[in-house]
Amino acid sequence: MSLKDQINDDMKAAMRARETERLGTIRLLLAAIKQREVDERITLDDAAITTVIDKMIKQRKDSISQFETAGRTDLVDKERAELTILAAYMPAQMSEDEIAAEVQAAVAQSGAAGPQDMGKVMGILKPKLAGRADMTAVSGLVKAALAK
Template sequence: MGLKEQITEDMKAAMRAKETVKLGTIRLITAAIKQKEVDERIELGDAHILAIIEKMIKQRKDSISQFEAGGRQDLADIEKAELVILSTYMPAGLSETEIQAEVAAAITASGAAGAQDMGKVMAILKPKLAGRADMTAVSALVKVALSKN
């Protein structure tokens, strides 16, 4: 079963169980998927759907920090609940050592010699690590690794 079908089945289950928070979050996911499909006139695969969910997770994290800074814990709690539900659709994350190993392998594969080759390395890493690692942290690791060369 693909990710899209799993989301649809989870939506049906949430409707039956009357889980309003889960249902609302899943509806947000399906709306984002449909919007992307209509805009680009394509059928989205699992990789694209993961990218959409990853973007939604990042938005929730930003919102949580803003709400907490503004003293709105009630809104932050809603965002945290949505974040938990969104996270269930993401594949298991990689450990720090696994990410470093992937970075080293990508640097070797691309033949990168310095910071000017960062784009080549990230082009190799992005499809491999999308949804499994924070790409901002991966980018920082690549920058550090290339500065040592």
């Protein structure tokens, strides 16, 4: 079953169970997927859908930090609930050790010699780790590895 089919099935289950918050979040996700499909005139595969979900998760995290600064706990709770629902559709996250091993392998594979080669290393890592690791953290690990 594709990820899109799973999301559609979850939407139907949320309708039947009358879970309004979950249903609303799933509908937002499906709307984002449909928007990208219409804009680019393609049918998204699981990897592209994961990218859409990752973008939505980043938006929620940013909103949470802004709402916490403003003292809006009601909106923070709503965003956290949406974040939890969206995170359920992401692949299992990699551990720090697994990410570090991938970074070392990519540095060795690319023959990177210093910070100027960061683009080469990230180019190797991005397809492998997309959706399975926070790319900001990966970037920090690559910088540290190349600074040695």
